[in-house]
Amino acid sequence: MTATLRLLAAEFETALGADSVITDRQRLRTYECDGLAHHRVVPAIVVLPETAEQTATVVKACATARVPFVARGSGTGLSGGALPHAEGVLIVTSRMRRILEVDPANERAVVEPGVINLDVTRAAAPHGYYFAPDPSSQQVCSVGGNVAENSGGAHCLKYGFTTNHVLGVEVVTPDGELVWFGGTTHDAPGYDLLGAFVGSEGTLGITTKIVVRLLRAPEAVRCLLAAFPGVDEAGTAVSSIISDGVVPAAIEMMDALAIEAAEAAVQCGYPQGAGAVLIVELDGPAAEVEHTFGAVEQRCTEAGAFEIRIARDDAERALFWKGRKSAFAAVGRISPDYIVQDGVIPRTVLPAVLRKITELACGTGVRVANVFHAGDGNLHPLVLFDDAIPGEAQAAEEVSGAILDLCISHGGSITGEHGVGMDKSQYMPRMFTDDDLDTMQRLRCAFDPAGVSNPGKVFPTPRLCGEVPGRHKAPHPLQAAGLAEQF
Numbered sequence: 001m002t003a004t005l006r007l008l009a010a011e012f013e014t015a016l017g018a019d020s021v022i023t024d025r026q027r028l029r030t031y032e033c034d035g036l037a038h039h040r041v042v043p044a045i046v047v048l049p050e051t052a053e054q055t056a057t058v059v060k061a062c063a064t065a066r067v068p069f070v071a072r073g074s075g076t077g078l079s080g081g082a083l084p085h086a087e088g089v090l091i092v093t094s095r096m097r098r099i100l101e102v103d104p105a106n107e108r109a110v111v112e113p114g115v116i117n118l119d120v121t122r123a124a125a126p127h128g129y130y131f132a133p134d135p136s137s138q139q140v141c142s143v144g145g146n147v148a149e150n151s152g153g154a155h156c157l158k159y160g161f162t163t164n165h166v167l168g169v170e171v172v173t174p175d176g177e178l179v180w181f182g183g184t185t186h187d188a189p190g191y192d193l194l195g196a197f198v199g200s201e202g203t204l205g206i207t208t209k210i211v212v213r214l215l216r217a218p219e220a221v222r223c224l225l226a227a228f229p230g231v232d233e234a235g236t237a238v239s240s241i242i243s244d245g246v247v248p249a250a251i252e253m254m255d256a257l258a259i260e261a262a263e264a265a266v267q268c269g270y271p272q273g274a275g276a277v278l279i280v281e282l283d284g285p286a287a288e289v290e291h292t293f294g295a296v297e298q299r300c301t302e303a304g305a306f307e308i309r310i311a312r313d314d315a316e317r318a319l320f321w322k323g324r325k326s327a328f329a330a331v332g333r334i335s336p337d338y339i340v341q342d343g344v345i346p347r348t349v350l351p352a353v354l355r356k357i358t359e360l361a362c363g364t365g366v367r368v369a370n371v372f373h374a375g376d377g378n379l380h381p382l383v384l385f386d387d388a389i390p391g392e393a394q395a396a397e398e399v400s401g402a403i404l405d406l407c408i409s410h411g412g413s414i415t416g417e418h419g420v421g422m423d424k425s426q427y428m429p430r431m432f433t434d435d436d437l438d439t440m441q442r443l444r445c446a447f448d449p450a451g452v453s454n455p456g457k458v459f460p461t462p463r464l465c466g467e468v469p470g471r472h473k474a475p476h477p478l479q480a481a482g483l484a485e486q487f
């Protein structure tokens with residue numbers, strides 16, 4: 001550890017207490033990766049602040065010493081966003097788990113960033129409310145992580161992503177100042193800094209309090225599981241349900257390989273012989289749900305569903321969801337290694353893109369299981385490989401990249417909800433021009449001119465603030481001073 005980092009660790013121990021600072025190499029390894037486990041970096045120091053003020057103290061010290069820092073919630077991110085910096089500080093929010101206020105009358109709650117997503121709904125449920133963003137990881141992921149990634153989930157088709165459910169955030173800026181963006185009202189004058197912060201993946205500072213919107217729990221919920229011969233028919237059903245004017249709370253699709261994995265893992269008992277299943281859930285006023293449910297069933301039948309099961313109660317509904325919610329982990333039953341890809345396409349091109357993914361898989365011999373939020377065209381191809389077999393990991397990476405190219409060429413995007421992080425920064429130039437990326441960098445530099453907040457994420461070739469693309473005759477002053485490097 002460098003002398004600067006040793007001094008920082010001592011400063012943190014004085015300010016936060018020794019049990020809030022980790023420098024022991026073995027203990028540091030707990031934090032070496034997030035959900036993207038094939039990338040690992042051991043941080044130099046981990047700190048576990050308990051308050052916003054302690055977080056600000058840590059960030060200010062990092063800023064003064066020009067030491068990079070990375071925020072971490074529960075570490076379930078799938079794009080390497082919380083991957084530590086080897087010469088930096090990892091700031092973990094797991095001791096900031098207080099739900100500070102539940103205010104049903106104003107339909108909002110105030111929470112600390114380490115609060116687990118599902119705990120917000122648990123706290124709001126006795127009042128008849130819930131927190132709508134529901135990533136499949138909601139039993140473990142943090143609200144701070146949800147804000148940073150602008151996370152989605154099965155029910156975001158109807159209710160929108162995290163950004164639609166955050167009214168305000170208290171933020172420690174990268175120079176250690178505590179500020180608020182947004183607040184308790186639904187709109188604020190001036191630039192939408194809250195909008196810029198949500199989804200910024202820890203590059204604009206660390207959120208320490210979040211005002212979330214609560215929604216009234218729906219009067220009725222109905223769910224069906226429809227089995228189709230293949231993904232083409234299921235994709236057609238998705239388009240036809242939505243073009244009917246029905247916006248289900250969720251429409252999720254799994255293909256044959258994903259079903260095989262889920263059956264092996266949790267025995268969800270989906271219809272035999274299905275090439276694809278759709279789970280469609282409707283919620284809202286009972287009369288409306290009743291009316292539209294019939295239309296959904298009809299569209300599924302017209303598109304070729306050979307079996308439709310309707311959940312009779314909550315237990316059966318949970319069983320439908322069990323296969324879907326366990327699908328990522330379940331793939332471990334049929335393949336030793338896999339990449340969870342995340343891309344978006346307009347839902348109208350779902351059948352065409354899924355066909356092309358199948359062609360890609362057949363042409364390369366790499367197996368791809370598809371399980372995804374079909375209603376909003378958010379694909380999650382799971383690209384299977386065995387790392388022990390030479391060349392398989394490389395082939396899987398190539399197929400994974402080719403799938404993103406398919407998404408872009410069909411009018412979509414390289415990520416739907418898992419963020420860019422470290423993993424996808426290399427793909428940013430496939431979607432954005434140099435000018436686009438430069439504009440984003442300028443925004444980032446307005447918050448973080450020294451580039452200390454989660455450096456190396458989101459941008460493919462981080463430029464120093466104020467730099468223009470192209471050849472440079474002399475090193476930037478920060479480079480010359482050995483405070484930053486360019487690569």
Ligand SMILES: Cc1cc2nc3c(=O)[nH]c(=O)nc-3n(C[C@H](O)[C@H](O)[C@H](O)COP(=O)(O)OP(=O)(O)OC[C@H]3O[C@@H](n4cnc5c(N)ncnc54)[C@H](O)[C@@H]3O)c2cc1C
Pocket residue numbers: 034035070071072073074075076077078080081082093113134135136137140141142143144145146147148149150151152153154201202203205206207208328329417418454
């Ligand atoms: C099995 C599984 C299923 C998943 N399903 C979904 C899904 O359906 N939808 C979905 O969107 N995602 C999903 N994810 C991805 C992941 O759970 C989400 O991205 C989640 O929001 C990350 O939260 P976290 O607390 O684990 O964040 P982390 O992984 O700890 O961090 C994620 C990013 O947020 C930043 N960050 C964390 N806390 C803060 C803070 N307080 N201030 C500023 N930046 C911060 C980190 O620096 C990092 O860039 C899934 C992951 C798994 C493992």
